[in-house]
Amino acid sequence: xxAADQAENFDEFQSTAIYADDQALTVQVDGFEGPLxxxxxxxxxxxxxxxxxxxxxxxxxxxxxxxxxKKLNLELAADYxxxxxxxxxxxxxxxxxxxxxxxGEPSADEMATRLRWRLQRLDAMRAASTRLMGRERLxxxxxxxxxxxxxxxxxxxxYKDTMYDLLTAYATDRARRLGGQAYRPQMAPVxxxxxxxxxxxxxxxKIADWSALTGLLPFEWTGGARRRSAVASTLLACLExxxxxxxxxxxxxxxxxxxxxDGQRAADMTTPSPISGAPTPGA
Amino acid sequence: xxSVAKMIETIETEMDAESPEAxxxxxxxVEALLFAASEPLDLKALSTSLPEGADAPGLIKALQxxxxxxxxxxxCVAGKYQFRTASDLAFxxxxxxxxxxxxxxxxxxxxSIIAYHQPVTRAEIEDIRGVAMSKGTIDxxxxxxxxxxxxxxxxxxxxxxxxxxxxxxxQFGLESVAHLPGLDELxxxxxxxxxxxxxxxxxxxxDALGPDEDPYDPNEPEMATxxxxxxxx
Amino acid sequence: xxSVAKMIETIETEMDAESPEAxxxxxxxVEALLFAASEPLDLKALSTSLPEGADAPGLIKALQxxxxxxxxxxxCVAGKYQFRTASDLAFxxxxxxxxxxxxxxxxxxxxSIIAYHQPVTRAEIEDIRGVAMSKGTIDxxxxxxxxxxxxxxxxxxxxxxxxxxxxxxxQFGLESVAHLPGLDELxxxxxxxxxxxxxxxxxxxxDALGPDEDPYDPNEPEMATxxxxxxxx
Numbered sequence: 001x002x003a004a005d006q007a008e009n010f011d012e013f014q015s016t017a018i019y020a021d022d023q024a025l026t027v028q029v030d031g032f033e034g035p036l037x038x039x040x041x042x043x044x045x046x047x048x049x050x051x052x053x054x055x056x057x058x059x060x061x062x063x064x065x066x067x068x069x070k071k072l073n074l075e076l077a078a079d080y081x082x083x084x085x086x087x088x089x090x091x092x093x094x095x096x097x098x099x100x101x102x103x104g105e106p107s108a109d110e111m112a113t114r115l116r117w118r119l120q121r122l123d124a125m126r127a128a129s130t131r132l133m134g135r136e137r138l139x140x141x142x143x144x145x146x147x148x149x150x151x152x153x154x155x156x157x158x159y160k161d162t163m164y165d166l167l168t169a170y171a172t173d174r175a176r177r178l179g180g181q182a183y184r185p186q187m188a189p190v191x192x193x194x195x196x197x198x199x200x201x202x203x204x205x206k207i208a209d210w211s212a213l214t215g216l217l218p219f220e221w222t223g224g225a226r227r228r229s230a231v232a233s234t235l236l237a238c239l240e241x242x243x244x245x246x247x248x249x250x251x252x253x254x255x256x257x258x259x260x261x262d263g264q265r266a267a268d269m270t271t272p273s274p275i276s277g278a279p280t281p282g283a
Numbered sequence: 284x285x286s287v288a289k290m291i292e293t294i295e296t297e298m299d300a301e302s303p304e305a306x307x308x309x310x311x312x313v314e315a316l317l318f319a320a321s322e323p324l325d326l327k328a329l330s331t332s333l334p335e336g337a338d339a340p341g342l343i344k345a346l347q348x349x350x351x352x353x354x355x356x357x358x359c360v361a362g363k364y365q366f367r368t369a370s371d372l373a374f375x376x377x378x379x380x381x382x383x384x385x386x387x388x389x390x391x392x393x394x395s396i397i398a399y400h401q402p403v404t405r406a407e408i409e410d411i412r413g414v415a416m417s418k419g420t421i422d423x424x425x426x427x428x429x430x431x432x433x434x435x436x437x438x439x440x441x442x443x444x445x446x447x448x449x450x451x452x453x454q455f456g457l458e459s460v461a462h463l464p465g466l467d468e469l470x471x472x473x474x475x476x477x478x479x480x481x482x483x484x485x486x487x488x489x490d491a492l493g494p495d496e497d498p499y500d501p502n503e504p505e506m507a508t509x510x511x512x513x514x515x516x
Numbered sequence: 517x518x519s520v521a522k523m524i525e526t527i528e529t530e531m532d533a534e535s536p537e538a539x540x541x542x543x544x545x546v547e548a549l550l551f552a553a554s555e556p557l558d559l560k561a562l563s564t565s566l567p568e569g570a571d572a573p574g575l576i577k578a579l580q581x582x583x584x585x586x587x588x589x590x591x592c593v594a595g596k597y598q599f600r601t602a603s604d605l606a607f608x609x610x611x612x613x614x615x616x617x618x619x620x621x622x623x624x625x626x627x628s629i630i631a632y633h634q635p636v637t638r639a640e641i642e643d644i645r646g647v648a649m650s651k652g653t654i655d656x657x658x659x660x661x662x663x664x665x666x667x668x669x670x671x672x673x674x675x676x677x678x679x680x681x682x683x684x685x686x687q688f689g690l691e692s693v694a695h696l697p698g699l700d701e702l703x704x705x706x707x708x709x710x711x712x713x714x715x716x717x718x719x720x721x722x723d724a725l726g727p728d729e730d731p732y733d734p735n736e737p738e739m740a741t742x743x744x745x746x747x748x749x
Binding site for chain 1: 399
């Protein structure tokens with residue numbers, strides 16, 4: 001139950017506590033849903049058609065009712081008091097001779113008619129409500145199929161893939177796989193100078209005194225165009241290293257074999273040239 | 284001839300009368316479809332499952348007639364069709380409703396007023412009942428799924444208007460709000476007329492938007508929502 | 517007299533024959549009870565709900581006869597009774613929902629390789645694609661019905677060979693696999709670069725058994741099946 005419901009029920013409780021202790025007017029302890037509800041109950045007690053009810057008498061009853069509640073020191077919700085004030089005003093106008101209605105204000109009779117009409121309407125709506133709630137309700141009075149048979153949804157799967165998709169997949173997949181190799185930097189048949197120099201530096205100290213340059217070529221670079229490249233690069237590397245004093249070189253004649261030896265070792269001792277009568281190294 | 288046979292003969296006669304050409308195979312199909320479904324089905328849903336050219340309205344009529352005096356009836360609720368146990372057999376099947384479902388008197392009255400007066404604003408409901416409404420009343424009815432916010436009145440403050448749902452019609456076994464019990468009497472007596480009675484527009488309970496009603500847009504900007512709160516306060 | 521009427525007459529006759537005194541009110545009750553029940557009911561359960569002295573077995577028999585040729589039948593399952601849709605109308609409770617899909621990248625690549633390189637084994641597909649294949653890929657293509665196991669390779673382990681089906685030809689609008697475009701056509705159509713990577717060859721696919729391929733016999737003895745598993749693993 002929500003707080004609002006409780007509040008509403010509390011209102012009911014308050015109005016329920018109102019008893020009429022005179023005129024044999026007994027109000028059922030049902031609780032009232034506001035002043036209009038109380039008025040309707042009072043009107044019913046007049047046992048006349050609400051359409052023909054005496055509003056004057058009704059106002060009296062209501063006001064008496066409120067008075068008795070006050071005597072019992074019952075706290076009344078504000079709207080009951082507002083209704084009481086309004087009814088007192090209406091009563092005073094009803095008993096006074098009718099003055100001509102000035103600037104649109106409804107006459108006392110019109111006000112009484114309006115109140116009567118509202119009571120009738122509330123009464124009619126209550127009756128309609130009872131009829132509505134009296135209907136056979138689903139799952140209380142009437143029942144649907146207790147064990148319904150659900151509809152099986154079968155998915156009819158179709159594929160949007162076309163010939164285009166198939167060929168694209170084939171061509172791109174295979175091109176990617178094979179093309180991966182094609183784009184790998186090709187091993188150019190050239191021995192880089194840096195590579196040759198690195199190699200030579202590693203070999204220094206291990207090579208024989210005055211080794212032939214062509215004997216120092218990498219084993220896999222000993223044929224064809226690869227050999228030419230290896231010779232050129234190794235020679236250039238040797239020249240660089242000779243400049244730095246790391247090796248010494250000898251060549252007896254143009255295009256003749258070039259000999260290499262460790263520059264460090266040359267400084268330590270004097271080894272005879274592999275070729276007698278060779279010019280002094282470093283010349 | 285037994286009374287059952289007599290009963291069946293009556294059905295037979297009625298079926299022949301109502302739709303002389305009701306295809307028996309199509310009848311079986313509609314019967315199966317409606318029996319199997321857990322929810323009411325409308326003519327459109329039935330038609331999509333039936334062979335082309337099947338006369339769904341005619342078949343429904345024939346079935347309704349055939350089941351009229353049976354333990355199970357074919358009812359029209361919220362414009363859809365559903366087999367339900369006959370209401371006079373409620374005593375046999377009635378199940379106690381869980382207590383929590385019991386609505387307060389205020390909630391029942393509010394539901395009825397919304398049903399008969401829709402579209403109706405909170406202020407109008409309060410005018411009829413002569414009492415301020417606690418916020419919980421509307422909430423409960425919304426939660427059960429019997430009422431909904433259906434629009435806004437084109438009056439100052441643009442108060443939201445309430446109406447009943449299809450779920451309400453299904454629950455109370457009503458074909459449409461036009462079939463509310465006693466609606467015609469209330470209308471004839473002028474009790475469904477606008478509030479105050481001196482007004483000239485006559486709102487009938489209707490699912491269609493009223494002449495001074497805008498459709499409800501839950502994504503309306505803040506300002507408009509503010510006016511709802513004013514209305515609800 | 518319509519056939520429905522005739523049908524009803526038959527029921528009537530049967531009902532008279534089976535249980536001349538079937539109480540029509542009791543019949544309605546059994547009908548409603550069975551309809552509303554969430555599970556099949558046995559005679560005992562029915563009897564406790566029916567008025568004293570009601571002949572439950574007789575009523576059931578009468579109802580079964582009455583519903584025999586209807587869209588809904590009263591069935592007996594394990595000694596309990598239940599209304600069920602007539603079996604010949606089961607198709608009404610099936611809804612076919614079209615759904616458009618696309619193959620995954622791996623699946624379409626695999627399919628294209630199978631199409632071009634058939635007959636091809638799983639290991640060969642993996643070799644061509646350069647990646648291991650998930651078991652699901654072949655399964656999906658088999659399920660759609662675009663590929664089939666067409667034979668076994670005469671190599672150790674006798675791996676199964678895959679090929680495409682007629683369904684594949686229909687989907688891709690091919691008259692035969694021999695009509696798949698060759699290398700030059702792929703180039704001309706822009707699927708391949710003008711200079712394809714070295715080693716790119718496009719085979720001429722064929723439905724005919726390969727030179728080292730045996731036809732597939734799904735009933736081969738266990739041992740052979742074992743080798744399939746090795747292949748698939």
